[in-house]
Amino acid sequence: MAPRSPMIAVVGPRRDASAGELAAAEEAGAGIASAGAVLVCGGLGGVMEAACRGARSEGGTTIGLLPGTERDEANGWVVLALPTGLGEGRNALIVRAADAVVAIGGGFGTLSEIGFALKAGKRVVGLGTWSVDRRDGGDATAAGIVVAANPHEAARLALEAAAATG
């Protein structure tokens, strides 16, 4: 039989990520890989690339679910680059592949991934990402984004959730 490792998604913007967000993504990726989990992401630049670089620094496996049809789209730290041809629709696949999700920074694509993950009942750990609340003052805490204090904690919380559901 094949070994089966937990998979943790790191989602975040390709562009407009701050230096702090990129550093956080790299540290979170390293934490995920050092725990033996597989990193899954959208495979492009920015937060995705930083997370992959971190995971590779620990010898981890990185999967990139690419929006286009060309493997060359992937950043240089993606080990397994899978072109999907689904455009932004591939965001749903990233979430489905993952046992838990770490969201860093906040593009709109990231917001869609948070929505998918919460809908699927998967743990979302946020680092400087979207705060989502019902405008009517409804049960905001039900939104279920767990805010991490730092990248190390983000990786730990995601890994714990993956272990609980695996």
Next chain:
Amino acid sequence: MAPRSPMIAVVGPRRDASAGELAAAEEAGAGIASAGAVLVCGGLGGVMEAACRGARSEGGTTIGLLPGTERDEANGWVVLALPTGLGEGRNALIVRAADAVVAIGGGFGTLSEIGFALKAGKRVVGLGTWSVDRRDGGDATAAGIVVAANPHEAARLALEAAAATG
């Protein structure tokens, strides 16, 4: 040549919608149809059904992009029921099909649709839906959900945005 009408999506939860949200969806659907636009939605119950019922009350065309593979999933007010077999992944299709999006109430699926729409640069008009803000206090207004005061205004704002981009 074929006539080509604007398409407006109404997104919102199937379950847990309040009576006020359902009434708002019905009124928004009616407003969309009375302006000659096509209503596109996820085709199920709750907010989706209410919006379709409203559109049909004005003789409008309603399209339901269903998550499953069976046409019978559709609510009774969907004229064109399209099973997609994509599960929640069909949320991306609803947004892509639409020229503008009206979000009513707030399930997590709705949140994913808001993310997709904003990512695609499409106008999102909200009625008692999610408030999304960058937790870091970043440019919250960039999130671009336009809050409507009532269903009539929601339909009008969506139709204006569709006309501007059509």
Next chain:
Amino acid sequence: MAPRSPMIAVVGPRRDASAGELAAAEEAGAGIASAGAVLVCGGLGGVMEAACRGARSEGGTTIGLLPGTERDEANGWVVLALPTGLGEGRNALIVRAADAVVAIGGGFGTLSEIGFALKAGKRVVGLGTWSVDRRDGGDATAAGIVVAANPHEAARLALEAAAATG
């Protein structure tokens, strides 16, 4: 309640369709629409456009499930143009939306649609399209493409299958 009409897909190549194939597609589209069914297709040129033109000549409803993200991709005879952003992956959607499939001529995309339709247990009516057989001489007739003698018969056989499953 909304009226619910059968949906028949017409699939075939955008490029390299012969004059005879285009004429057949137009006649099949007219036959589908005159029976009150909705035509669903990939929304582009060639066989798709000819089928839509035929359906519109009878005042029918035509749906185009487009591969890209722009409504303007659609041919001029598509009434309801739905950009999917799924590329060739939208071929699966065309089949899922349809009660039966008419395949005319034979591009490779058409071949994928035939495979999907047969897998889903939907009737495929062929006009000068692929002949698919198990190379090992296995149960070739099980492949289940019904060969029509002419476009009129193709539309009739598809409509009968749709009525039987509807």
Next chain:
Amino acid sequence: MAPRSPMIAVVGPRRDASAGELAAAEEAGAGIASAGAVLVCGGLGGVMEAACRGARSEGGTTIGLLPGTERDEANGWVVLALPTGLGEGRNALIVRAADAVVAIGGGFGTLSEIGFALKAGKRVVGLGTWSVDRRDGGDATAAGIVVAANPHEAARLALEAAAATG
């Protein structure tokens, strides 16, 4: 930087595969892995499972793109199990992820994958799979399925095609 290996898809039926087809799939999987390529497949039983078992016997990496949303769907020889939630629509993803495709035996899903691969211009190597021909006697050889004499040759031909396009 991450090493980047070629990816070869093995496609074939979950049910109704003959003992000979399963043995061929296992041998092809072993050949793919022993050359250092990654095996990608639909992740379920039958031909998919046999191919994964073969690849694992050589210590290879196996990716399963699952139709459902549960990782547990995967056969026991899949190392990286990715639930897609796309149903049969995931067939397009298998093809997009691969540099070349080996088709063994012939279910209808396999036929859809052959269509997608040929449409995408990817080499399809067949072992006892579908024979596809234009019914009008058109350019049948253009269909481009290369028939292999045995699993060893199938793996070799796919790897050569992957190397040429990589």
